[in-house]
Amino acid sequence: MIELQNVTKLYGKVIGVNDITLSLPQGAYGLLGPNGAGKSTLLNIIMGQLTPTLGTVTVFGESPVNNAELYRKLGYCPSHEGLYSNVSALEWVRYLQQLNGSDRDEANERARKALDFVNMTEAMDRPISTYSRGMRQRTKLAQALAHNPQLVILDEPFNGLDPIGRHDMTLLLRKWIEHGRSLIFASHVLHEIESLTRSFLLICGGRLLASGTSEEVHTLLTDLPNEITLHSNQPKPLAGWLAANDGIDSIRISGTAVTIATRHPGELLSSLPALVAEQGIEITEVHSADESLQALFNSLMKIHRGEL
Amino acid sequence: MGFGNVGAVFAFEWRRALTPGRIAWWLVLAAFPVFLVTVVRINADFRAPQNPEEADLVRAGWAWFLFVLIPMLVTMLGTLLWTAPAVSAELERKSWVYIAIRPDGRTAMLLGKYLAAVIWVLLAALTGLLISVMIAGAQDTMQILMTLIGITLFAVPSYAAAYLLIGVLFPQRAMVLAVAYSLMFEVLISFIPAMVNQLTVSWRLRSLLCYWCDIEMPPSVDFATPPAWLHVLLLIIYPLALLAASVYLIRRREFSSAAESET
Numbered sequence: 001m002i003e004l005q006n007v008t009k010l011y012g013k014v015i016g017v018n019d020i021t022l023s024l025p026q027g028a029y030g031l032l033g034p035n036g037a038g039k040s041t042l043l044n045i046i047m048g049q050l051t052p053t054l055g056t057v058t059v060f061g062e063s064p065v066n067n068a069e070l071y072r073k074l075g076y077c078p079s080h081e082g083l084y085s086n087v088s089a090l091e092w093v094r095y096l097q098q099l100n101g102s103d104r105d106e107a108n109e110r111a112r113k114a115l116d117f118v119n120m121t122e123a124m125d126r127p128i129s130t131y132s133r134g135m136r137q138r139t140k141l142a143q144a145l146a147h148n149p150q151l152v153i154l155d156e157p158f159n160g161l162d163p164i165g166r167h168d169m170t171l172l173l174r175k176w177i178e179h180g181r182s183l184i185f186a187s188h189v190l191h192e193i194e195s196l197t198r199s200f201l202l203i204c205g206g207r208l209l210a211s212g213t214s215e216e217v218h219t220l221l222t223d224l225p226n227e228i229t230l231h232s233n234q235p236k237p238l239a240g241w242l243a244a245n246d247g248i249d250s251i252r253i254s255g256t257a258v259t260i261a262t263r264h265p266g267e268l269l270s271s272l273p274a275l276v277a278e279q280g281i282e283i284t285e286v287h288s289a290d291e292s293l294q295a296l297f298n299s300l301m302k303i304h305r306g307e308l
Numbered sequence: 309m310g311f312g313n314v315g316a317v318f319a320f321e322w323r324r325a326l327t328p329g330r331i332a333w334w335l336v337l338a339a340f341p342v343f344l345v346t347v348v349r350i351n352a353d354f355r356a357p358q359n360p361e362e363a364d365l366v367r368a369g370w371a372w373f374l375f376v377l378i379p380m381l382v383t384m385l386g387t388l389l390w391t392a393p394a395v396s397a398e399l400e401r402k403s404w405v406y407i408a409i410r411p412d413g414r415t416a417m418l419l420g421k422y423l424a425a426v427i428w429v430l431l432a433a434l435t436g437l438l439i440s441v442m443i444a445g446a447q448d449t450m451q452i453l454m455t456l457i458g459i460t461l462f463a464v465p466s467y468a469a470a471y472l473l474i475g476v477l478f479p480q481r482a483m484v485l486a487v488a489y490s491l492m493f494e495v496l497i498s499f500i501p502a503m504v505n506q507l508t509v510s511w512r513l514r515s516l517l518c519y520w521c522d523i524e525m526p527p528s529v530d531f532a533t534p535p536a537w538l539h540v541l542l543l544i545i546y547p548l549a550l551l552a553a554s555v556y557l558i559r560r561r562e563f564s565s566a567a568e569s570e571t
Contacts, residue, residue: 049408050562066559068411076409082402086327091320098316099410107316143406 001026001151001182002046007055009041009206016041018206019055024184026150028177030193031186033203039186040079042203043153046184047076060150072100075144079156079186081136085129089120089139092128093146100147114146115139118172134165141172151182158192170195226265230258230272231285238281245271256284313412317420325428337386337432338439341377345440348373363447368523370446374456375517378437379463380510384490386432387468390425392486394418394472395563396479404563414558422472422551430464448521455520459513462543466509467494469547469554476554479563501527509546512539 002024009016017038033039044050045057048064048071057063062070084092090111097107115124118138123131128139137157144152154173158166173196177183187193193200202210210216232238239251239258245268249261262268275281325331398404398417407413437460441453474489475482498508505511518525519536533539 047409049405071409071411071413074409076405078402078405080402082404082406084324084401084403086324087320091323095316095320096406096410099313099407099413099416101313101411103312104316 001060003056003058004045005056007045007052007057009045009050010053015206016050017045017052017203020203020206020208021055022201022208022211026182027199028183028197029185029199029201030197031184031201031203032188032190032193033186034188037188037204038206039188039203040155041206043076043155043184043186047074047153072147073150075147075149075152077140077144077152077154077157079159081140083128083136083139086127088125088127089115089131089135089142090124093124093139093143096143097146102147110146110148111142114142117145117175118142119168134168137165137169138172141169145176149181151184152176153184153186155186156188157185158187158189166192226263227259227261228265228268228286230260230283231256232258232281232283234281237279238275238283241275241279241281242268313410313416314419314423317416318423321421321424322428325424333389334428334432337382337429338436341374341382341436341440342443344377345374345443349443349445367447367452368521370444371452371455371517371521371523374437374440374444374452375459375514378433378440378456379459379513380494382433382436383429383460383463384467384494386429387425387464388471388483388486388490390428391422391468391472392475392482394421394425394475395558396475396482399479399563408563415555418472418476418554418558419551422468425468425472426464429468430460433460433464451521455517458520459516462516462540463509463513465547466543466550469550470509473550473554473557476557476561501530509543512543515539516543 002022004020004022007020008018015038020042031039031042041050045052046059046064048057048059048067051065059070060073064070064074087095090108093111093114094104094107097110098104100107102110112121112124115121118141120135120138120142123135128136131139137159141154141157144154157169157173173183173185177196183197185193185196198213198215200210200212200216201208230238230242233256235253235256235258239253242248242258242260243251247262247264247267249263252259260268269286272283272286276283394417395404398407407417410416434457437453437456441449441456444452446452470489471482471486474486478485494508494510498505498510498514515525515533516536516539517523519539525533
């Protein structure tokens, strides 16, 4: 479905994406990376809105730049709003369907169906300025889905949504994926992507650092050096017990906190209940700072540079 | 690309233009020349011309006055406000990408907005012209009216196309550069009696005014002026060439909104 060969995009001296090569068959993918990682740049290259400085891109076997036929197969929902306040959702989605080549009647029908799919039927005749954030997000999603594209690209679709809005959006997107349609979903939040797909692309600093299933990502995470902080009212006995364990790289005591670095955090964490039961050491808090996404990306960047 | 896409943009833009603010602008644009002509008509001492030379002078005075007000001022201002921000408005609103991802969406957006601007400004200019000419009550009213209608019909598409091209070339500074272009090029340079004034729209419009209203040509107009038919031909070619350049550029340039360029 998508082929990128050594794609690099430069904005003057700033690198947007850096030497990305990937091949994606049809399916649902999560594009995971922190803010400023190059996700939107990569998506814009895939959609033909940016031309790579180096490398080649094909989508469904064709170059996406100025490719009218290809654009009929794509739907895009950007991270920002960009809506017109004084028109209704129906008018706006219909207008965009007309730009897709539908006549007015067909565009109207498609717009109504799409707005119904995203549960916007009741509000679709009201001006967009009267909509809540969730309704605007659903309207944006409707314009991306209305022409029944083969591939939908969503850039941070959960931005600004409350938990109910996120849940509703997740259900809508799951329904879309269940129809056998392809999807690329960009986010900086791991669990948002996990709620929709098990296929990940990890991007940071413009580089594609890793790709695979969620299990592979978690394996990658657990095999990397992790820092864990345990809080206890008996920090010294706890540190002593931990020092006797294999796989501990370092131990640091600070007040009630014992911070350790380990390459096998999973094994260590699973042995903690036994410690509490057998040694009688009370552990009040466990923090694994390295489980944050940024830590994963930092570790992957180090692997990428050959530092680990 | 079908004309349907251009029509869709035109209809959408027209629908969006029906807001109190935009309608008020339309009324201001149409009423502005009417107001000035009325003020002149009330305050000036218009006694009957004493001889044919004096009559010619008064007629030429009205023709020039109306020319400056409508084919120059109203059409330039109206088209500048509509077409110069054609691209920047979409970029700033961040609605650009929704259009750009559609088949030939960029071209349709450009031409649809151009068409909407031309019709919107033409309606305002011609309304203002018709009422102004009637209030002026100049000699040979029909000749002046028909001449200025013809000139307005050439002025609006030409200026709209020029501002549109500026908007495509420099979306971030479109309004400032469009105003600079108007003042420097269409006002200042067009009055220089040298070959460079032949590049301006206003010089050609002034030439047509002199030809069609039988007005003596001032030196800035008389300089190397070709026959009227050539002015007409070039005023037809001019907007088409600028539109073609705008379409070429908008299809090839990379535009991205601020939010997207951050990531």
